[in-house]
Amino acid sequence: MxxxxxxxxxxxxRLWAAKGYHATGVQELADATxxxxxxxxxxxxxxxxxLFEISVEGVAVLIAGAEEVLAMPxxxxxxxxxxxxxxxxxxxxxxAEWKVFFHEVNTLTGANRxxxxxxxxxxxxxxxxxxxxxxxxxxxxxxxxxxxxxxxxMHNYSYLWLREGGRLDPEELADVFVDLLLxxxxxxxxxxx
Amino acid sequence: MxxxxxxxxxxxxRLWAAKGYHATGVQELADATxxxxxxxxxxxxxxxxxLFEISVEGVAVLIAGAEEVLAMPxxxxxxxxxxxxxxxxxxxxxxAEWKVFFHEVNTLTGANRxxxxxxxxxxxxxxxxxxxxxxxxxxxxxxxxxxxxxxxxMHNYSYLWLREGGRLDPEELADVFVDLLLxxxxxxxxxxx
Numbered sequence: 001m002x003x004x005x006x007x008x009x010x011x012x013x014r015l016w017a018a019k020g021y022h023a024t025g026v027q028e029l030a031d032a033t034x035x036x037x038x039x040x041x042x043x044x045x046x047x048x049x050x051l052f053e054i055s056v057e058g059v060a061v062l063i064a065g066a067e068e069v070l071a072m073p074x075x076x077x078x079x080x081x082x083x084x085x086x087x088x089x090x091x092x093x094x095x096a097e098w099k100v101f102f103h104e105v106n107t108l109t110g111a112n113r114x115x116x117x118x119x120x121x122x123x124x125x126x127x128x129x130x131x132x133x134x135x136x137x138x139x140x141x142x143x144x145x146x147x148x149x150x151x152x153x154m155h156n157y158s159y160l161w162l163r164e165g166g167r168l169d170p171e172e173l174a175d176v177f178v179d180l181l182l183x184x185x186x187x188x189x190x191x192x193x
Numbered sequence: 194m195x196x197x198x199x200x201x202x203x204x205x206x207r208l209w210a211a212k213g214y215h216a217t218g219v220q221e222l223a224d225a226t227x228x229x230x231x232x233x234x235x236x237x238x239x240x241x242x243x244l245f246e247i248s249v250e251g252v253a254v255l256i257a258g259a260e261e262v263l264a265m266p267x268x269x270x271x272x273x274x275x276x277x278x279x280x281x282x283x284x285x286x287x288x289a290e291w292k293v294f295f296h297e298v299n300t301l302t303g304a305n306r307x308x309x310x311x312x313x314x315x316x317x318x319x320x321x322x323x324x325x326x327x328x329x330x331x332x333x334x335x336x337x338x339x340x341x342x343x344x345x346x347m348h349n350y351s352y353l354w355l356r357e358g359g360r361l362d363p364e365e366l367a368d369v370f371v372d373l374l375l376x377x378x379x380x381x382x383x384x385x386x
Contacts, residue, residue, distance in 0.1 A: 019215065020213050020214070020215045020216065021213070022212065022213045022215065022216035023213065023216055077378075077379055080378075102353060103296050131378070134378070138380060139379075139380060140378045140379065140380060141376065141377070141378050141379075141380055144369050146361060146366055146369040146370075147369050147370070147373045149350075149351070149354055150347040150348075150369065150373060151373075152350070153346055153347045153349070153351060154343040154344070154346045154347040155343075155346070156346070156350050157342075157345070157346025157347075157349050157350040158342070158346060160295060160349075161342055168339060173339055176337050176339040176340050176343065177339075177340070177343045180336065180340045180343060180344075180374070180377075181373070181377065181378055182377050182378050182379040183377045183379060184334070184373075184374065184375050184378075184379075185270075185273075185324070185327070185333045185334050185336060185374055185375050185377075186270055186332075186333065186334075186375040186376060186377075187331065187333060187334055
Protein backbone atom coordinates (compact mmCIF):
# COMPACT_ATOMS: atom_id res chain seq x y z
CA MET A 1 0.00 0.00 0.00
CA UNK A 2 1.36 3.40 -0.97
CA UNK A 3 0.16 7.01 -1.05
CA UNK A 4 -0.78 9.40 1.73
CA UNK A 5 -2.68 6.80 3.79
CA UNK A 6 0.32 4.49 3.95
CA UNK A 7 2.51 7.41 5.00
CA UNK A 8 0.02 8.50 7.65
CA UNK A 9 -0.15 4.97 9.06
CA UNK A 10 3.60 4.69 9.18
CA UNK A 11 3.99 8.06 10.95
CA UNK A 12 1.17 7.29 13.37
CA UNK A 13 2.69 3.92 14.25
CA ARG A 14 6.08 5.54 14.78
CA LEU A 15 4.67 8.29 17.03
CA TRP A 16 2.35 6.00 18.99
CA ALA A 17 5.05 3.39 19.48
CA ALA A 18 7.34 6.08 20.91
CA LYS A 19 4.87 8.04 23.05
CA GLY A 20 1.72 5.95 23.39
CA TYR A 21 -1.58 6.32 21.56
CA HIS A 22 -3.38 8.32 24.24
CA ALA A 23 -0.49 10.70 24.86
CA THR A 24 -0.13 11.64 21.18
CA GLY A 25 -2.45 14.32 19.86
CA VAL A 26 -3.77 14.46 16.31
CA GLN A 27 -1.96 17.79 15.92
CA GLU A 28 1.37 16.01 16.38
CA LEU A 29 0.44 13.57 13.66
CA ALA A 30 -0.60 16.45 11.40
CA ASP A 31 2.81 18.05 12.02
CA ALA A 32 4.71 14.79 11.44
CA THR A 33 2.95 14.09 8.15
CA UNK A 34 3.10 17.69 6.95
CA UNK A 35 -0.65 17.64 6.41
CA UNK A 36 -3.07 20.12 7.93
CA UNK A 37 -5.42 18.76 10.57
CA UNK A 38 -8.33 19.00 8.13
CA UNK A 39 -6.57 17.07 5.38
CA UNK A 40 -5.42 14.50 7.94
CA UNK A 41 -8.97 13.90 9.18
CA UNK A 42 -10.12 13.64 5.57
CA UNK A 43 -7.71 10.72 5.10
CA UNK A 44 -8.10 8.93 8.42
CA UNK A 45 -11.69 9.58 9.50
CA UNK A 46 -10.78 9.43 13.18
CA UNK A 47 -7.87 8.54 15.42
CA UNK A 48 -9.50 5.23 16.35
CA UNK A 49 -10.17 4.44 12.69
CA UNK A 50 -6.47 4.88 12.03
CA LEU A 51 -5.56 2.59 14.93
CA PHE A 52 -8.08 0.08 13.61
CA GLU A 53 -6.62 0.13 10.10
CA ILE A 54 -3.06 -0.27 11.34
CA SER A 55 -4.17 -3.24 13.46
CA VAL A 56 -6.20 -4.93 10.75
CA GLU A 57 -3.55 -4.52 8.10
CA GLY A 58 -0.88 -6.24 10.20
CA VAL A 59 -2.98 -9.29 10.97
CA ALA A 60 -4.47 -9.50 7.49
CA VAL A 61 -1.01 -9.78 5.96
CA LEU A 62 -0.13 -12.59 8.39
CA ILE A 63 -3.34 -14.47 7.63
CA ALA A 64 -2.87 -14.28 3.87
CA GLY A 65 0.74 -15.47 4.19
CA ALA A 66 -0.23 -18.33 6.50
CA GLU A 67 -2.95 -19.47 4.10
CA GLU A 68 -0.32 -19.78 1.38
CA VAL A 69 2.03 -21.72 3.64
CA LEU A 70 -0.66 -24.07 4.92
CA ALA A 71 -1.59 -25.04 1.37
CA MET A 72 1.96 -26.05 0.44
CA PRO A 73 2.44 -29.80 -0.24
CA UNK A 74 5.42 -30.11 2.11
CA UNK A 75 5.89 -31.72 5.55
CA UNK A 76 4.26 -30.05 8.56
CA UNK A 77 7.64 -29.29 10.12
CA UNK A 78 8.70 -27.36 7.02
CA UNK A 79 5.45 -25.43 6.94
CA UNK A 80 5.96 -24.61 10.61
CA UNK A 81 9.37 -23.19 9.74
CA UNK A 82 7.88 -21.05 6.98
CA UNK A 83 5.10 -19.74 9.24
CA UNK A 84 7.71 -18.87 11.84
CA UNK A 85 9.99 -17.13 9.34
CA UNK A 86 7.16 -15.07 7.90
CA UNK A 87 6.00 -14.01 11.33
CA UNK A 88 9.47 -12.95 12.46
CA UNK A 89 10.06 -11.10 9.18
CA UNK A 90 6.72 -9.33 9.54
CA UNK A 91 7.31 -8.31 13.18
CA UNK A 92 10.82 -7.15 12.33
CA UNK A 93 9.75 -5.08 9.31
CA UNK A 94 6.80 -3.48 11.12
CA UNK A 95 8.12 -3.17 14.64
CA ALA A 96 6.36 0.12 15.40
CA GLU A 97 3.04 -1.18 14.04
CA TRP A 98 3.25 -4.32 16.18
CA LYS A 99 4.17 -2.43 19.29
CA VAL A 100 1.11 -0.23 18.74
CA PHE A 101 -0.98 -3.31 18.07
CA PHE A 102 0.06 -5.16 21.23
CA HIS A 103 -0.21 -2.10 23.44
CA GLU A 104 -3.38 -0.56 22.08
CA VAL A 105 -5.57 -3.36 20.73
CA ASN A 106 -7.82 -3.07 23.77
CA THR A 107 -8.17 0.66 23.18
CA LEU A 108 -10.30 -0.21 20.18
CA THR A 109 -14.02 -0.21 20.87
CA GLY A 110 -17.12 -2.08 19.74
CA ALA A 111 -17.10 -3.63 16.30
CA ASN A 112 -13.54 -2.44 15.60
CA ARG A 113 -12.23 -4.35 18.58
CA UNK A 114 -14.26 -7.45 17.77
CA UNK A 115 -13.03 -7.48 14.18
CA UNK A 116 -9.38 -7.26 15.16
CA UNK A 117 -9.67 -9.89 17.88
CA UNK A 118 -11.46 -12.22 15.46
CA UNK A 119 -8.64 -11.78 12.96
CA UNK A 120 -6.09 -12.61 15.69
CA UNK A 121 -8.12 -15.71 16.55
CA UNK A 122 -8.15 -16.69 12.91
CA UNK A 123 -4.37 -16.36 12.69
CA UNK A 124 -3.87 -18.38 15.87
CA UNK A 125 -6.30 -20.90 14.40
CA UNK A 126 -4.06 -21.30 11.34
CA UNK A 127 -1.16 -22.33 13.58
CA UNK A 128 -3.48 -24.74 15.39
CA UNK A 129 -4.63 -26.18 12.10
CA UNK A 130 -1.07 -26.85 10.97
CA UNK A 131 -0.15 -28.52 14.26
CA UNK A 132 -3.34 -30.59 14.18
CA UNK A 133 -2.62 -31.72 10.64
CA UNK A 134 0.91 -32.63 11.66
CA UNK A 135 -0.40 -34.61 14.62
CA UNK A 136 -2.97 -36.46 12.50
CA UNK A 137 -0.37 -37.39 9.90
CA UNK A 138 1.97 -38.67 12.61
CA UNK A 139 4.63 -36.06 11.92
CA UNK A 140 4.21 -34.05 15.11
CA UNK A 141 3.25 -34.61 18.74
CA UNK A 142 -0.27 -33.36 19.50
CA UNK A 143 -0.13 -29.81 20.88
CA UNK A 144 -2.55 -28.18 23.30
CA UNK A 145 -4.07 -24.81 22.33
CA UNK A 146 -1.98 -23.35 25.17
CA UNK A 147 1.14 -24.68 23.49
CA UNK A 148 0.12 -22.70 20.41
CA UNK A 149 -0.26 -19.58 22.53
CA UNK A 150 3.24 -20.26 23.88
CA UNK A 151 4.66 -20.72 20.38
CA UNK A 152 3.08 -17.47 19.20
CA UNK A 153 4.30 -15.74 22.36
CA MET A 154 7.84 -16.91 21.65
CA HIS A 155 7.60 -15.01 18.36
CA ASN A 156 5.42 -12.05 19.31
CA TYR A 157 7.35 -11.07 22.41
CA SER A 158 10.27 -10.24 20.14
CA TYR A 159 8.61 -6.89 19.49
CA LEU A 160 10.18 -5.92 22.83
CA TRP A 161 13.74 -7.03 22.12
CA LEU A 162 14.23 -7.02 18.34
CA ARG A 163 16.71 -4.40 17.24
CA GLU A 164 17.69 -3.29 13.77
CA GLY A 165 21.08 -4.62 12.81
CA GLY A 166 20.97 -7.53 15.28
CA ARG A 167 23.34 -10.49 14.98
CA LEU A 168 20.75 -12.70 13.29
CA ASP A 169 18.22 -11.76 10.64
CA PRO A 170 14.53 -12.51 11.31
CA GLU A 171 14.61 -15.77 9.36
CA GLU A 172 17.61 -16.98 11.38
CA LEU A 173 15.83 -16.09 14.63
CA ALA A 174 12.84 -18.09 13.40
CA ASP A 175 15.10 -21.06 12.70
CA VAL A 176 16.43 -20.99 16.27
CA PHE A 177 12.84 -21.05 17.56
CA VAL A 178 11.69 -23.79 15.19
CA ASP A 179 14.71 -26.00 15.90
CA LEU A 180 13.97 -25.64 19.61
CA LEU A 181 10.26 -26.31 19.13
CA LEU A 182 10.76 -29.34 16.90
CA UNK A 183 13.71 -30.99 18.58
CA UNK A 184 13.12 -30.00 22.18
CA UNK A 185 15.73 -29.51 24.88
CA UNK A 186 15.65 -32.88 26.57
CA UNK A 187 18.30 -35.46 25.68
CA UNK A 188 17.32 -38.10 28.20
CA UNK A 189 13.58 -38.54 27.73
CA UNK A 190 12.17 -41.83 26.45
CA UNK A 191 10.98 -41.36 22.87
CA UNK A 192 7.50 -42.74 23.41
CA UNK A 193 6.61 -40.77 26.54
CA MET B 194 5.29 -5.65 51.26
CA UNK B 195 2.31 -4.00 52.93
CA UNK B 196 1.26 -0.51 54.04
CA UNK B 197 0.42 2.60 52.03
CA UNK B 198 3.30 2.17 49.59
CA UNK B 199 2.14 -1.28 48.58
CA UNK B 200 -1.40 0.02 48.12
CA UNK B 201 -0.19 2.96 46.04
CA UNK B 202 1.86 0.64 43.82
CA UNK B 203 -1.08 -1.68 43.30
CA UNK B 204 -3.46 1.20 42.42
CA UNK B 205 -0.90 2.81 40.13
CA UNK B 206 -0.31 -0.46 38.31
CA ARG B 207 -4.05 -0.99 37.91
CA LEU B 208 -4.62 2.55 36.57
CA TRP B 209 -1.56 2.56 34.30
CA ALA B 210 -2.35 -0.89 32.94
CA ALA B 211 -5.85 0.28 32.05
CA LYS B 212 -5.12 3.76 30.69
CA GLY B 213 -1.38 4.00 30.09
CA TYR B 214 1.26 5.68 32.21
CA HIS B 215 1.39 8.96 30.28
CA ALA B 216 -2.36 9.35 30.07
CA THR B 217 -2.91 8.94 33.83
CA GLY B 218 -2.42 12.02 35.96
CA VAL B 219 -1.11 11.99 39.52
CA GLN B 220 -4.46 13.47 40.60
CA GLU B 221 -6.24 10.30 39.43
CA LEU B 222 -3.88 8.21 41.49
CA ALA B 223 -4.48 10.49 44.49
CA ASP B 224 -8.22 9.96 44.03
CA ALA B 225 -7.89 6.19 43.59
CA THR B 226 -5.80 5.79 46.73
CA UNK B 227 -7.86 8.26 48.79
CA UNK B 228 -4.70 10.19 49.59
CA UNK B 229 -4.24 13.89 48.98
CA UNK B 230 -1.75 14.80 46.27
CA UNK B 231 0.70 16.03 48.92
CA UNK B 232 0.56 12.81 50.94
CA UNK B 233 0.86 10.82 47.73
CA UNK B 234 4.03 12.65 46.66
CA UNK B 235 5.40 12.19 50.17
CA UNK B 236 5.12 8.43 49.70
CA UNK B 237 6.19 8.07 46.09
CA UNK B 238 8.68 10.90 45.51
CA UNK B 239 7.72 11.20 41.84
CA UNK B 240 5.66 9.42 39.21
CA UNK B 241 8.81 8.00 37.61
CA UNK B 242 10.09 6.83 41.00
CA UNK B 243 6.85 4.90 41.44
CA LEU B 244 7.17 3.32 37.98
CA PHE B 245 10.77 2.46 38.84
CA GLU B 246 9.81 0.78 42.12
CA ILE B 247 7.02 -1.24 40.51
CA SER B 248 9.44 -2.38 37.81
CA VAL B 249 12.29 -3.25 40.16
CA GLU B 250 10.09 -5.13 42.61
CA GLY B 251 8.70 -7.44 39.94
CA VAL B 252 12.10 -8.44 38.58
CA ALA B 253 13.72 -8.64 42.01
CA VAL B 254 11.16 -11.21 43.14
CA LEU B 255 11.84 -13.29 40.01
CA ILE B 256 15.60 -13.13 40.52
CA ALA B 257 15.40 -14.21 44.16
CA GLY B 258 13.09 -17.10 43.27
CA ALA B 259 15.31 -18.21 40.40
CA GLU B 260 18.38 -18.18 42.62
CA GLU B 261 16.64 -20.62 44.97
CA VAL B 262 15.61 -22.88 42.11
CA LEU B 263 19.05 -22.87 40.49
CA ALA B 264 20.65 -24.01 43.75
CA MET B 265 18.37 -27.06 44.10
CA PRO B 266 20.16 -30.43 43.76
CA UNK B 267 17.70 -31.77 41.18
CA UNK B 268 17.92 -32.43 37.41
CA UNK B 269 18.09 -29.44 35.07
CA UNK B 270 14.76 -30.37 33.49
CA UNK B 271 13.05 -30.23 36.88
CA UNK B 272 14.63 -26.89 37.70
CA UNK B 273 13.46 -25.61 34.32
CA UNK B 274 9.93 -26.65 35.25
CA UNK B 275 10.14 -24.82 38.57
CA UNK B 276 11.52 -21.65 36.94
CA UNK B 277 8.68 -21.78 34.47
CA UNK B 278 6.02 -22.33 37.13
CA UNK B 279 7.29 -19.49 39.28
CA UNK B 280 7.38 -17.13 36.32
CA UNK B 281 3.84 -17.98 35.22
CA UNK B 282 2.57 -17.68 38.80
CA UNK B 283 4.27 -14.32 39.18
CA UNK B 284 2.92 -12.93 35.88
CA UNK B 285 -0.55 -14.22 36.70
CA UNK B 286 -0.60 -12.76 40.22
CA UNK B 287 0.77 -9.37 39.12
CA UNK B 288 -0.77 -9.00 35.69
CA ALA B 289 -1.24 -5.22 35.94
CA GLU B 290 2.31 -4.70 37.19
CA TRP B 291 3.75 -6.76 34.33
CA LYS B 292 1.67 -5.00 31.73
CA VAL B 293 2.99 -1.69 33.06
CA PHE B 294 6.50 -3.09 33.09
CA PHE B 295 6.45 -4.33 29.50
CA HIS B 296 4.78 -1.22 28.15
CA GLU B 297 6.60 1.45 30.12
CA VAL B 298 10.08 0.16 30.88
CA ASN B 299 11.52 2.42 28.21
CA THR B 300 9.76 5.40 29.76
CA LEU B 301 12.24 5.17 32.62
CA THR B 302 15.23 7.45 32.26
CA GLY B 303 18.93 7.45 33.11
CA ALA B 304 20.06 5.34 36.05
CA ASN B 305 16.52 4.06 36.72
CA ARG B 306 16.29 2.61 33.25
CA UNK B 307 19.77 1.11 33.41
CA UNK B 308 19.06 -0.52 36.76
CA UNK B 309 15.87 -2.17 35.57
CA UNK B 310 17.38 -3.37 32.30
CA UNK B 311 20.36 -4.80 34.20
CA UNK B 312 17.99 -6.69 36.49
CA UNK B 313 16.15 -8.08 33.46
CA UNK B 314 19.52 -9.14 32.00
CA UNK B 315 20.37 -10.83 35.25
CA UNK B 316 17.11 -12.78 35.25
CA UNK B 317 17.59 -13.83 31.63
CA UNK B 318 21.12 -14.81 32.62
CA UNK B 319 19.76 -17.16 35.26
CA UNK B 320 17.77 -19.05 32.62
CA UNK B 321 20.90 -19.15 30.44
CA UNK B 322 22.92 -20.48 33.35
CA UNK B 323 20.46 -23.31 33.99
CA UNK B 324 20.39 -24.29 30.31
CA UNK B 325 24.19 -24.13 30.13
CA UNK B 326 24.52 -26.34 33.20
CA UNK B 327 22.05 -28.78 31.70
CA UNK B 328 24.01 -28.84 28.44
CA UNK B 329 27.33 -29.38 30.23
CA UNK B 330 25.93 -32.25 32.29
CA UNK B 331 24.52 -33.90 29.17
CA UNK B 332 20.92 -33.50 30.28
CA UNK B 333 19.87 -30.89 27.75
CA UNK B 334 20.69 -29.86 24.21
CA UNK B 335 22.80 -26.70 24.06
CA UNK B 336 20.57 -23.63 23.61
CA UNK B 337 21.44 -20.38 21.89
CA UNK B 338 20.86 -17.11 23.78
CA UNK B 339 18.11 -16.43 21.25
CA UNK B 340 16.42 -19.66 22.29
CA UNK B 341 16.39 -18.32 25.85
CA UNK B 342 14.76 -15.12 24.60
CA UNK B 343 12.18 -17.28 22.87
CA UNK B 344 11.55 -19.34 26.01
CA UNK B 345 11.10 -16.20 28.10
CA UNK B 346 8.86 -14.73 25.40
CA MET B 347 6.68 -17.82 25.49
CA HIS B 348 6.05 -17.04 29.16
CA ASN B 349 6.10 -13.24 29.17
CA TYR B 350 3.72 -12.77 26.28
CA SER B 351 1.03 -14.36 28.45
CA TYR B 352 0.54 -10.95 30.06
CA LEU B 353 -1.55 -10.22 26.95
CA TRP B 354 -3.80 -13.29 27.07
CA LEU B 355 -3.90 -14.52 30.67
CA ARG B 356 -7.34 -14.15 32.19
CA GLU B 357 -8.48 -14.71 35.75
CA GLY B 358 -10.43 -17.92 36.06
CA GLY B 359 -8.90 -19.50 32.95
CA ARG B 360 -9.15 -23.24 32.29
CA LEU B 361 -5.62 -23.95 33.56
CA ASP B 362 -3.88 -22.44 36.57
CA PRO B 363 -0.48 -20.79 36.03
CA GLU B 364 1.45 -23.88 37.09
CA GLU B 365 -0.47 -26.01 34.59
CA LEU B 366 0.21 -23.49 31.83
CA ALA B 367 3.89 -23.68 32.75
CA ASP B 368 3.77 -27.47 32.49
CA VAL B 369 2.37 -27.24 28.94
CA PHE B 370 5.24 -24.94 27.99
CA VAL B 371 7.92 -27.05 29.67
CA ASP B 372 6.64 -30.30 28.17
CA LEU B 373 6.75 -28.66 24.76
CA LEU B 374 10.21 -27.21 25.36
CA LEU B 375 11.69 -30.43 26.69
CA UNK B 376 10.06 -32.97 24.41
CA UNK B 377 9.71 -30.95 21.23
CA UNK B 378 7.07 -31.37 18.56
CA UNK B 379 8.90 -33.55 16.07
CA UNK B 380 8.23 -37.26 16.07
CA UNK B 381 10.33 -38.19 13.06
CA UNK B 382 13.70 -36.56 13.73
CA UNK B 383 16.76 -38.71 14.32
CA UNK B 384 17.65 -38.62 18.01
CA UNK B 385 21.28 -37.68 17.55
CA UNK B 386 20.77 -34.82 15.13
